[in-house]
Amino acid sequence: MPSDKAPIAVFDSGVGGLTVVKALRQKLPGENLLYLGDTARVPYGGKTKETIERYSEEIGRLLVGEGAKMMVLACNTASALALPRLRQILDIPIEGVIEPGVEAALRATRSGHVAVIGTKATIGSGAYERALRFARPDIEVTSVACPLLVPLIEEGLVEDEVTDMVLERYLGPLRGGSVDTLVLGCTHYPLLRASLARVAGPGITLVDSAANCALAVERLLDRHLMRGVSSGGGALQLTFTDPPGSFLGVASRILGLGAGGTLIRQVPPLGN
Protein backbone atom coordinates (compact mmCIF):
# COMPACT_ATOMS: atom_id res chain seq x y z
CA MET A 1 0.00 0.00 0.00
CA PRO A 2 1.65 3.28 -1.04
CA SER A 3 1.89 6.00 1.59
CA ASP A 4 -0.16 9.17 1.22
CA LYS A 5 3.10 10.94 0.36
CA ALA A 6 3.47 8.67 -2.64
CA PRO A 7 3.39 10.64 -5.87
CA ILE A 8 0.89 10.57 -8.67
CA ALA A 9 2.94 9.68 -11.76
CA VAL A 10 2.18 11.62 -14.94
CA PHE A 11 3.49 10.10 -18.15
CA ASP A 12 3.78 11.64 -21.61
CA SER A 13 5.95 10.89 -24.63
CA GLY A 14 7.46 14.35 -24.34
CA VAL A 15 6.62 17.62 -22.64
CA GLY A 16 3.01 18.09 -23.83
CA GLY A 17 1.74 16.37 -20.70
CA LEU A 18 2.83 19.39 -18.67
CA THR A 19 -0.57 20.87 -19.58
CA VAL A 20 -2.07 18.08 -17.47
CA VAL A 21 0.46 18.75 -14.69
CA LYS A 22 -0.70 22.35 -14.59
CA ALA A 23 -4.33 21.30 -14.22
CA LEU A 24 -3.45 18.75 -11.53
CA ARG A 25 -1.51 21.35 -9.52
CA GLN A 26 -4.49 23.70 -9.63
CA LYS A 27 -7.04 21.05 -8.70
CA LEU A 28 -4.95 18.98 -6.29
CA PRO A 29 -2.28 21.30 -4.86
CA GLY A 30 -1.39 18.97 -1.99
CA GLU A 31 -0.39 16.01 -4.17
CA ASN A 32 3.21 15.13 -4.95
CA LEU A 33 3.68 14.72 -8.70
CA LEU A 34 6.30 12.74 -10.58
CA TYR A 35 6.35 13.60 -14.28
CA LEU A 36 8.09 11.40 -16.82
CA GLY A 37 8.59 12.53 -20.43
CA ASP A 38 9.97 9.85 -22.76
CA THR A 39 11.95 12.42 -24.74
CA ALA A 40 14.47 9.82 -25.93
CA ARG A 41 11.75 8.23 -28.08
CA VAL A 42 9.36 11.13 -28.69
CA PRO A 43 7.13 11.40 -30.68
CA TYR A 44 4.79 8.44 -30.26
CA GLY A 45 2.16 9.87 -32.62
CA GLY A 46 3.43 8.25 -35.81
CA LYS A 47 4.32 4.85 -34.34
CA THR A 48 2.38 1.59 -34.22
CA LYS A 49 0.23 0.18 -31.41
CA GLU A 50 2.76 -2.57 -30.76
CA THR A 51 5.62 -0.13 -30.22
CA ILE A 52 3.52 2.34 -28.21
CA GLU A 53 2.32 -0.48 -25.92
CA ARG A 54 5.87 -1.70 -25.42
CA TYR A 55 7.17 1.77 -24.53
CA SER A 56 4.21 2.51 -22.24
CA GLU A 57 4.55 -0.80 -20.42
CA GLU A 58 8.20 -0.15 -19.76
CA ILE A 59 7.59 3.36 -18.47
CA GLY A 60 4.66 2.14 -16.36
CA ARG A 61 6.82 -0.46 -14.62
CA LEU A 62 9.51 2.13 -14.02
CA LEU A 63 7.00 4.51 -12.40
CA VAL A 64 5.55 1.78 -10.20
CA GLY A 65 9.14 1.02 -9.18
CA GLU A 66 9.50 4.67 -8.18
CA GLY A 67 6.61 4.22 -5.72
CA ALA A 68 3.81 5.93 -7.64
CA LYS A 69 0.35 5.39 -6.12
CA MET A 70 -1.50 6.22 -9.33
CA MET A 71 -0.60 6.85 -12.93
CA VAL A 72 -1.97 9.44 -15.33
CA LEU A 73 -1.42 8.79 -19.03
CA ALA A 74 -1.14 12.44 -20.04
CA CYS A 75 -0.61 11.45 -23.65
CA ASN A 76 -3.53 10.89 -25.97
CA THR A 77 -1.59 8.51 -28.17
CA ALA A 78 -0.65 6.26 -25.24
CA SER A 79 -4.17 6.59 -23.80
CA ALA A 80 -5.68 5.59 -27.13
CA LEU A 81 -3.41 2.62 -27.71
CA ALA A 82 -1.87 1.36 -24.47
CA LEU A 83 -4.35 2.04 -21.64
CA PRO A 84 -6.13 -1.36 -21.67
CA ARG A 85 -2.79 -3.18 -21.61
CA LEU A 86 -1.44 -1.03 -18.76
CA ARG A 87 -4.60 -1.56 -16.68
CA GLN A 88 -4.10 -5.29 -17.21
CA ILE A 89 -0.51 -5.45 -16.01
CA LEU A 90 -0.05 -2.68 -13.44
CA ASP A 91 -1.44 -2.84 -9.91
CA ILE A 92 -2.14 0.87 -9.46
CA PRO A 93 -5.16 2.86 -10.68
CA ILE A 94 -4.59 4.51 -14.07
CA GLU A 95 -6.39 7.45 -15.62
CA GLY A 96 -6.08 8.41 -19.27
CA VAL A 97 -7.01 11.61 -21.05
CA ILE A 98 -9.54 10.27 -23.55
CA GLU A 99 -12.48 9.43 -21.27
CA PRO A 100 -12.30 12.83 -19.53
CA GLY A 101 -12.17 14.57 -22.92
CA VAL A 102 -15.17 12.59 -24.12
CA GLU A 103 -17.20 13.50 -21.02
CA ALA A 104 -16.41 17.17 -21.53
CA ALA A 105 -17.31 17.03 -25.22
CA LEU A 106 -20.67 15.42 -24.49
CA ARG A 107 -21.46 18.11 -21.93
CA ALA A 108 -20.48 20.85 -24.40
CA THR A 109 -22.21 19.82 -27.61
CA ARG A 110 -25.69 21.04 -28.48
CA SER A 111 -25.70 19.96 -32.13
CA GLY A 112 -24.55 16.41 -31.42
CA HIS A 113 -21.71 16.78 -33.92
CA VAL A 114 -18.23 16.72 -32.35
CA ALA A 115 -14.85 17.00 -34.09
CA VAL A 116 -11.68 15.46 -32.69
CA ILE A 117 -8.11 16.40 -33.65
CA GLY A 118 -5.02 14.42 -32.70
CA THR A 119 -1.91 12.65 -33.92
CA LYS A 120 -2.06 10.05 -36.66
CA ALA A 121 -1.85 7.22 -34.15
CA THR A 122 -4.60 8.65 -31.92
CA ILE A 123 -7.00 9.34 -34.78
CA GLY A 124 -6.11 6.07 -36.50
CA SER A 125 -6.93 4.13 -33.32
CA GLY A 126 -10.55 5.31 -33.40
CA ALA A 127 -10.44 5.53 -29.59
CA TYR A 128 -12.31 8.85 -29.35
CA GLU A 129 -15.00 7.78 -31.79
CA ARG A 130 -15.57 4.53 -29.94
CA ALA A 131 -15.75 6.24 -26.54
CA LEU A 132 -18.07 8.98 -27.83
CA ARG A 133 -20.41 6.49 -29.52
CA PHE A 134 -20.38 4.19 -26.49
CA ALA A 135 -21.57 7.08 -24.29
CA ARG A 136 -24.03 8.44 -26.85
CA PRO A 137 -24.80 6.19 -29.80
CA ASP A 138 -26.38 8.92 -31.95
CA ILE A 139 -23.35 11.25 -31.76
CA GLU A 140 -21.81 12.40 -35.03
CA VAL A 141 -17.99 12.46 -34.98
CA THR A 142 -15.53 14.00 -37.43
CA SER A 143 -11.91 13.04 -36.82
CA VAL A 144 -8.94 14.94 -38.26
CA ALA A 145 -5.32 13.80 -37.92
CA CYS A 146 -3.04 16.84 -37.53
CA PRO A 147 0.50 15.43 -37.64
CA LEU A 148 2.27 18.75 -38.18
CA LEU A 149 0.97 20.49 -35.06
CA VAL A 150 3.32 18.86 -32.56
CA PRO A 151 6.48 19.73 -34.55
CA LEU A 152 5.22 23.30 -35.05
CA ILE A 153 4.50 23.69 -31.33
CA GLU A 154 7.84 22.18 -30.37
CA GLU A 155 9.51 24.76 -32.62
CA GLY A 156 7.69 27.47 -30.68
CA LEU A 157 5.57 28.60 -33.65
CA VAL A 158 2.51 29.11 -31.47
CA GLU A 159 1.46 32.48 -32.92
CA ASP A 160 2.68 32.24 -36.46
CA GLU A 161 1.34 32.48 -39.99
CA VAL A 162 2.85 29.11 -40.93
CA THR A 163 0.92 27.45 -38.13
CA ASP A 164 -2.23 29.37 -39.07
CA MET A 165 -1.93 28.17 -42.67
CA VAL A 166 -1.56 24.56 -41.50
CA LEU A 167 -4.51 24.96 -39.09
CA GLU A 168 -6.62 26.39 -41.87
CA ARG A 169 -6.07 23.23 -43.90
CA TYR A 170 -6.92 20.96 -41.02
CA LEU A 171 -9.86 22.90 -39.57
CA GLY A 172 -11.12 25.24 -42.29
CA PRO A 173 -13.54 22.60 -43.64
CA LEU A 174 -15.25 22.40 -40.22
CA ARG A 175 -16.23 26.08 -40.09
CA GLY A 176 -19.86 26.88 -40.80
CA GLY A 177 -20.94 23.22 -40.59
CA SER A 178 -22.80 21.43 -37.85
CA VAL A 179 -19.74 20.78 -35.65
CA ASP A 180 -20.07 22.84 -32.47
CA THR A 181 -17.42 21.17 -30.28
CA LEU A 182 -13.76 20.51 -30.99
CA VAL A 183 -11.85 18.08 -28.78
CA LEU A 184 -8.12 18.85 -28.55
CA GLY A 185 -7.01 15.24 -28.58
CA CYS A 186 -3.33 15.85 -27.89
CA THR A 187 -1.80 17.36 -24.78
CA HIS A 188 0.31 19.72 -26.89
CA TYR A 189 -2.68 21.42 -28.44
CA PRO A 190 -3.76 23.65 -25.53
CA LEU A 191 -0.58 25.63 -26.29
CA LEU A 192 -2.24 26.57 -29.60
CA ARG A 193 -5.59 27.41 -28.03
CA ALA A 194 -5.74 31.01 -29.27
CA SER A 195 -4.93 30.09 -32.88
CA LEU A 196 -7.24 27.10 -32.79
CA ALA A 197 -10.12 29.23 -31.54
CA ARG A 198 -9.48 31.83 -34.24
CA VAL A 199 -9.38 29.30 -37.07
CA ALA A 200 -12.30 27.21 -35.79
CA GLY A 201 -14.42 30.34 -35.46
CA PRO A 202 -16.83 31.51 -32.74
CA GLY A 203 -19.38 28.73 -33.38
CA ILE A 204 -17.10 25.97 -32.07
CA THR A 205 -16.31 25.33 -28.40
CA LEU A 206 -12.83 23.98 -27.69
CA VAL A 207 -12.57 21.15 -25.18
CA ASP A 208 -9.24 20.11 -23.79
CA SER A 209 -8.81 17.10 -21.63
CA ALA A 210 -6.34 18.58 -19.11
CA ALA A 211 -8.89 20.14 -16.74
CA ASN A 212 -11.28 17.22 -17.12
CA CYS A 213 -8.48 14.77 -16.54
CA ALA A 214 -7.66 16.50 -13.24
CA LEU A 215 -11.31 16.10 -12.19
CA ALA A 216 -11.21 12.42 -13.09
CA VAL A 217 -8.00 11.98 -11.11
CA GLU A 218 -9.65 13.60 -8.10
CA ARG A 219 -12.57 11.15 -8.32
CA LEU A 220 -10.18 8.23 -8.69
CA LEU A 221 -8.17 9.33 -5.63
CA ASP A 222 -11.35 9.50 -3.56
CA ARG A 223 -12.58 6.13 -4.79
CA HIS A 224 -9.29 4.55 -3.69
CA LEU A 225 -8.92 6.66 -0.50
CA MET A 226 -5.60 7.87 -1.84
CA ARG A 227 -5.68 11.63 -1.28
CA GLY A 228 -2.30 13.06 -0.37
CA VAL A 229 -2.05 14.99 2.88
CA SER A 230 1.12 17.00 2.44
CA SER A 231 0.93 20.26 4.29
CA GLY A 232 1.70 23.13 1.98
CA GLY A 233 2.18 22.55 -1.72
CA GLY A 234 2.98 19.16 -3.12
CA ALA A 235 6.37 18.63 -4.73
CA LEU A 236 6.83 18.38 -8.47
CA GLN A 237 9.58 16.25 -9.90
CA LEU A 238 10.21 16.32 -13.65
CA THR A 239 12.10 13.43 -15.21
CA PHE A 240 13.03 12.80 -18.83
CA THR A 241 14.68 9.96 -20.72
CA ASP A 242 16.70 12.43 -22.82
CA PRO A 243 17.33 16.06 -21.85
CA PRO A 244 14.17 17.89 -22.96
CA GLY A 245 16.00 20.76 -24.63
CA SER A 246 14.75 24.27 -25.03
CA PHE A 247 11.07 23.36 -25.22
CA LEU A 248 10.91 22.73 -21.51
CA GLY A 249 11.73 26.39 -20.94
CA VAL A 250 9.10 27.47 -23.47
CA ALA A 251 6.47 25.20 -21.95
CA SER A 252 7.33 26.20 -18.40
CA ARG A 253 6.88 29.85 -19.29
CA ILE A 254 3.64 29.29 -21.17
CA LEU A 255 2.22 27.08 -18.45
CA GLY A 256 3.48 29.16 -15.57
CA LEU A 257 5.24 26.24 -13.95
CA GLY A 258 7.67 27.83 -11.56
CA ALA A 259 11.08 26.25 -11.35
CA GLY A 260 11.05 26.83 -7.59
CA GLY A 261 10.88 23.53 -5.73
CA THR A 262 10.92 21.60 -9.00
CA LEU A 263 13.50 18.87 -9.28
CA ILE A 264 14.56 18.06 -12.81
CA ARG A 265 16.54 14.91 -13.48
CA GLN A 266 17.22 12.39 -16.19
CA VAL A 267 16.24 8.81 -15.52
CA PRO A 268 18.76 6.08 -16.37
CA PRO A 269 18.78 4.98 -20.00
CA LEU A 270 15.83 2.70 -20.57
CA GLY A 271 17.36 -0.51 -21.81
CA ASN A 272 17.62 1.05 -25.23
Added chain:
Amino acid sequence: MPSDKAPIAVFDSGVGGLTVVKALRQKLPGENLLYLGDTARVPYGGKTKETIERYSEEIGRLLVGEGAKMMVLACNTASALALPRLRQILDIPIEGVIEPGVEAALRATRSGHVAVIGTKATIGSGAYERALRFARPDIEVTSVACPLLVPLIEEGLVEDEVTDMVLERYLGPLRGGSVDTLVLGCTHYPLLRASLARVAGPGITLVDSAANCALAVERLLDRHLMRGVSSGGGALQLTFTDPPGSFLGVASRILGLGAGGTLIRQVPPLGN
Protein backbone atom coordinates in the same frame (compact mmCIF):
# COMPACT_ATOMS: atom_id res chain seq x y z
CA MET B 1 36.23 -12.39 -42.96
CA PRO B 2 32.84 -11.71 -44.52
CA SER B 3 32.10 -13.32 -47.87
CA ASP B 4 31.80 -11.22 -51.00
CA LYS B 5 28.05 -11.88 -50.85
CA ALA B 6 27.93 -10.15 -47.47
CA PRO B 7 25.76 -7.05 -47.60
CA ILE B 8 26.69 -3.44 -47.13
CA ALA B 9 24.51 -2.27 -44.26
CA VAL B 10 22.89 1.15 -44.60
CA PHE B 11 21.55 2.71 -41.42
CA ASP B 12 19.27 5.69 -40.94
CA SER B 13 16.95 6.78 -38.15
CA GLY B 14 14.03 6.51 -40.55
CA VAL B 15 13.50 6.32 -44.28
CA GLY B 16 15.54 9.34 -45.43
CA GLY B 17 18.58 7.13 -45.93
CA LEU B 18 16.84 5.57 -48.92
CA THR B 19 18.29 8.48 -50.93
CA VAL B 20 21.70 6.95 -50.19
CA VAL B 21 20.42 3.48 -51.10
CA LYS B 22 19.37 4.84 -54.48
CA ALA B 23 22.84 6.29 -55.10
CA LEU B 24 24.52 3.06 -53.98
CA ARG B 25 22.36 0.96 -56.32
CA GLN B 26 23.31 3.20 -59.23
CA LYS B 27 27.01 3.25 -58.44
CA LEU B 28 27.43 -0.31 -57.16
CA PRO B 29 24.65 -2.39 -58.72
CA GLY B 30 26.28 -5.72 -57.85
CA GLU B 31 26.33 -5.16 -54.09
CA ASN B 32 23.79 -6.67 -51.73
CA LEU B 33 22.32 -4.00 -49.48
CA LEU B 34 20.73 -4.34 -46.06
CA TYR B 35 18.89 -1.19 -45.01
CA LEU B 36 17.84 -0.59 -41.42
CA GLY B 37 15.55 2.32 -40.48
CA ASP B 38 15.13 2.86 -36.74
CA THR B 39 11.52 3.96 -37.21
CA ALA B 40 10.58 2.97 -33.64
CA ARG B 41 12.75 5.82 -32.33
CA VAL B 42 12.77 8.26 -35.25
CA PRO B 43 13.60 11.16 -35.36
CA TYR B 44 17.13 11.43 -33.98
CA GLY B 45 17.49 15.09 -35.00
CA GLY B 46 16.28 16.62 -31.75
CA LYS B 47 17.97 14.20 -29.35
CA THR B 48 21.25 14.41 -27.47
CA LYS B 49 24.64 13.00 -28.38
CA GLU B 50 24.45 10.48 -25.57
CA THR B 51 21.16 9.03 -26.77
CA ILE B 52 22.14 9.09 -30.46
CA GLU B 53 25.39 7.26 -29.66
CA ARG B 54 23.53 4.67 -27.63
CA TYR B 55 20.99 4.01 -30.39
CA SER B 56 23.66 3.91 -33.12
CA GLU B 57 25.86 1.53 -31.17
CA GLU B 58 22.97 -0.86 -30.68
CA ILE B 59 21.98 -0.78 -34.35
CA GLY B 60 25.63 -1.16 -35.39
CA ARG B 61 26.04 -4.33 -33.31
CA LEU B 62 22.81 -5.70 -34.73
CA LEU B 63 24.00 -5.10 -38.32
CA VAL B 64 27.37 -6.71 -37.65
CA GLY B 65 25.45 -9.65 -36.21
CA GLU B 66 23.54 -9.84 -39.51
CA GLY B 67 26.84 -10.35 -41.31
CA ALA B 68 27.37 -6.90 -42.83
CA LYS B 69 30.83 -6.36 -44.32
CA MET B 70 30.65 -2.59 -44.17
CA MET B 71 28.31 -0.01 -42.68
CA VAL B 72 27.08 3.26 -44.15
CA LEU B 73 25.69 5.79 -41.71
CA ALA B 74 23.13 7.27 -44.10
CA CYS B 75 21.96 9.67 -41.43
CA ASN B 76 23.65 13.01 -40.95
CA THR B 77 22.67 13.21 -37.30
CA ALA B 78 24.24 9.83 -36.50
CA SER B 79 27.25 10.65 -38.70
CA ALA B 80 27.73 13.93 -36.88
CA LEU B 81 27.44 12.50 -33.40
CA ALA B 82 28.11 8.77 -33.34
CA LEU B 83 30.65 7.98 -36.09
CA PRO B 84 33.82 8.20 -33.97
CA ARG B 85 32.30 5.95 -31.33
CA LEU B 86 31.15 3.38 -33.90
CA ARG B 87 34.57 3.29 -35.56
CA GLN B 88 36.02 2.62 -32.12
CA ILE B 89 33.80 -0.32 -31.25
CA LEU B 90 32.89 -2.06 -34.53
CA ASP B 91 35.30 -4.19 -36.54
CA ILE B 92 33.97 -3.35 -40.00
CA PRO B 93 34.76 -0.27 -42.14
CA ILE B 94 32.21 2.54 -41.69
CA GLU B 95 31.43 5.43 -43.99
CA GLY B 96 29.35 8.43 -42.96
CA VAL B 97 27.68 11.09 -45.06
CA ILE B 98 29.43 14.18 -43.72
CA GLU B 99 32.92 13.76 -45.13
CA PRO B 100 31.57 13.03 -48.65
CA GLY B 101 29.31 16.08 -48.44
CA VAL B 102 32.22 18.24 -47.33
CA GLU B 103 34.40 17.06 -50.24
CA ALA B 104 31.62 17.86 -52.70
CA ALA B 105 31.05 21.29 -51.20
CA LEU B 106 34.73 22.17 -51.42
CA ARG B 107 34.80 21.14 -55.07
CA ALA B 108 31.68 23.23 -55.79
CA THR B 109 32.40 26.52 -54.07
CA ARG B 110 34.06 29.42 -55.89
CA SER B 111 33.37 32.11 -53.33
CA GLY B 112 34.65 30.11 -50.38
CA HIS B 113 31.39 30.68 -48.50
CA VAL B 114 29.35 27.51 -47.92
CA ALA B 115 26.00 27.13 -46.16
CA VAL B 116 24.93 23.93 -44.42
CA ILE B 117 21.38 22.98 -43.47
CA GLY B 118 20.45 20.08 -41.19
CA THR B 119 18.60 18.97 -38.09
CA LYS B 120 19.14 20.68 -34.76
CA ALA B 121 21.43 17.90 -33.58
CA THR B 122 23.54 17.92 -36.76
CA ILE B 123 23.95 21.69 -36.83
CA GLY B 124 24.43 21.87 -33.07
CA SER B 125 27.25 19.32 -33.27
CA GLY B 126 29.33 21.61 -35.48
CA ALA B 127 30.51 18.52 -37.40
CA TYR B 128 30.21 20.09 -40.86
CA GLU B 129 31.95 23.29 -39.81
CA ARG B 130 34.81 21.37 -38.25
CA ALA B 131 35.25 19.10 -41.28
CA LEU B 132 35.05 22.02 -43.73
CA ARG B 133 37.58 24.09 -41.74
CA PHE B 134 39.88 21.12 -41.28
CA ALA B 135 40.02 20.65 -45.06
CA ARG B 136 40.23 24.35 -45.87
CA PRO B 137 40.98 26.64 -42.93
CA ASP B 138 39.90 29.86 -44.70
CA ILE B 139 36.42 28.58 -45.59
CA GLU B 140 33.44 30.64 -44.45
CA VAL B 141 30.53 28.54 -43.17
CA THR B 142 26.95 29.54 -42.40
CA SER B 143 24.93 26.85 -40.62
CA VAL B 144 21.14 26.83 -40.43
CA ALA B 145 19.12 24.33 -38.37
CA CYS B 146 15.88 23.46 -40.21
CA PRO B 147 13.93 21.31 -37.73
CA LEU B 148 10.58 21.52 -39.54
CA LEU B 149 11.75 20.11 -42.86
CA VAL B 150 11.75 16.44 -41.86
CA PRO B 151 8.16 16.53 -40.51
CA LEU B 152 7.00 18.42 -43.62
CA ILE B 153 8.67 15.88 -45.93
CA GLU B 154 7.29 12.96 -43.94
CA GLU B 155 3.81 14.45 -44.40
CA GLY B 156 4.41 14.48 -48.15
CA LEU B 157 4.35 18.29 -48.43
CA VAL B 158 7.18 18.31 -50.96
CA GLU B 159 5.62 20.81 -53.38
CA ASP B 160 3.56 22.95 -51.09
CA GLU B 161 3.18 26.59 -50.13
CA VAL B 162 3.53 25.77 -46.42
CA THR B 163 6.92 24.17 -47.08
CA ASP B 164 7.92 27.08 -49.32
CA MET B 165 7.06 29.55 -46.57
CA VAL B 166 9.15 27.59 -44.07
CA LEU B 167 12.04 27.34 -46.56
CA GLU B 168 11.86 31.07 -47.19
CA ARG B 169 12.44 31.68 -43.48
CA TYR B 170 15.35 29.30 -43.28
CA LEU B 171 17.05 30.17 -46.58
CA GLY B 172 15.77 33.58 -47.67
CA PRO B 173 18.54 35.39 -45.77
CA LEU B 174 21.17 33.52 -47.80
CA ARG B 175 19.98 34.77 -51.20
CA GLY B 176 22.05 37.51 -52.79
CA GLY B 177 24.91 37.10 -50.33
CA SER B 178 28.31 35.50 -50.81
CA VAL B 179 27.11 31.91 -50.23
CA ASP B 180 27.39 29.98 -53.51
CA THR B 181 27.06 26.38 -52.22
CA LEU B 182 24.39 24.83 -50.04
CA VAL B 183 25.05 21.45 -48.41
CA LEU B 184 21.88 19.41 -47.82
CA GLY B 185 23.00 18.02 -44.47
CA CYS B 186 20.12 15.59 -43.99
CA THR B 187 19.26 12.59 -46.11
CA HIS B 188 15.60 13.67 -46.29
CA TYR B 189 16.39 16.94 -48.02
CA PRO B 190 17.04 15.67 -51.57
CA LEU B 191 13.29 15.00 -51.67
CA LEU B 192 12.84 18.80 -51.48
CA ARG B 193 15.49 19.54 -54.07
CA ALA B 194 13.21 21.44 -56.47
CA SER B 195 11.80 23.70 -53.76
CA LEU B 196 15.21 24.22 -52.20
CA ALA B 197 16.70 25.26 -55.54
CA ARG B 198 13.83 27.69 -56.16
CA VAL B 199 14.11 29.34 -52.75
CA ALA B 200 17.92 29.42 -52.70
CA GLY B 201 17.94 31.02 -56.14
CA PRO B 202 20.13 30.40 -59.20
CA GLY B 203 23.34 31.68 -57.59
CA ILE B 204 23.58 28.76 -55.15
CA THR B 205 24.64 25.20 -56.06
CA LEU B 206 22.99 22.42 -54.06
CA VAL B 207 25.22 19.61 -52.85
CA ASP B 208 23.76 16.44 -51.44
CA SER B 209 25.85 13.76 -49.86
CA ALA B 210 24.09 10.72 -51.35
CA ALA B 211 26.02 10.55 -54.63
CA ASN B 212 29.28 11.50 -52.95
CA CYS B 213 28.70 8.95 -50.23
CA ALA B 214 28.32 6.22 -52.88
CA LEU B 215 31.69 7.27 -54.34
CA ALA B 216 33.30 7.12 -50.91
CA VAL B 217 31.81 3.68 -50.33
CA GLU B 218 33.27 2.49 -53.62
CA ARG B 219 36.74 3.72 -52.59
CA LEU B 220 36.37 2.07 -49.20
CA LEU B 221 35.35 -1.26 -50.79
CA ASP B 222 38.41 -1.16 -53.02
CA ARG B 223 40.71 -0.24 -50.17
CA HIS B 224 39.50 -3.28 -48.21
CA LEU B 225 39.21 -5.59 -51.27
CA MET B 226 35.55 -6.05 -50.45
CA ARG B 227 33.78 -5.61 -53.78
CA GLY B 228 30.77 -7.88 -54.14
CA VAL B 229 30.69 -10.20 -57.14
CA SER B 230 27.05 -11.10 -57.40
CA SER B 231 26.07 -11.80 -60.95
CA GLY B 232 23.12 -9.71 -61.97
CA GLY B 233 21.73 -7.08 -59.61
CA GLY B 234 22.46 -7.14 -55.91
CA ALA B 235 19.59 -7.79 -53.53
CA LEU B 236 18.03 -5.08 -51.42
CA GLN B 237 16.59 -5.90 -48.04
CA LEU B 238 14.72 -3.20 -46.12
CA THR B 239 14.28 -3.60 -42.38
CA PHE B 240 12.63 -1.32 -39.85
CA THR B 241 12.23 -1.34 -36.08
CA ASP B 242 8.61 -0.18 -36.39
CA PRO B 243 6.51 -0.48 -39.55
CA PRO B 244 7.51 2.54 -41.65
CA GLY B 245 3.96 3.51 -42.54
CA SER B 246 2.87 5.34 -45.61
CA PHE B 247 6.10 7.28 -46.09
CA LEU B 248 7.88 4.21 -47.39
CA GLY B 249 5.45 4.15 -50.29
CA VAL B 250 5.98 7.86 -50.93
CA ALA B 251 9.74 7.55 -50.75
CA SER B 252 9.83 4.44 -52.91
CA ARG B 253 7.85 6.22 -55.60
CA ILE B 254 9.95 9.37 -55.43
CA LEU B 255 13.20 7.42 -55.43
CA GLY B 256 12.12 4.87 -57.99
CA LEU B 257 13.01 1.94 -55.74
CA GLY B 258 11.17 -0.96 -57.28
CA ALA B 259 9.55 -3.36 -54.87
CA GLY B 260 10.60 -6.26 -57.12
CA GLY B 261 13.18 -8.40 -55.37
CA THR B 262 13.02 -6.20 -52.30
CA LEU B 263 12.44 -7.98 -49.02
CA ILE B 264 10.79 -5.87 -46.35
CA ARG B 265 10.75 -7.10 -42.76
CA GLN B 266 10.61 -5.83 -39.22
CA VAL B 267 13.55 -6.63 -36.98
CA PRO B 268 12.81 -7.93 -33.47
CA PRO B 269 12.11 -5.27 -30.86
CA LEU B 270 15.37 -3.69 -29.82
CA GLY B 271 15.63 -4.19 -26.08
CA ASN B 272 13.12 -1.43 -25.60
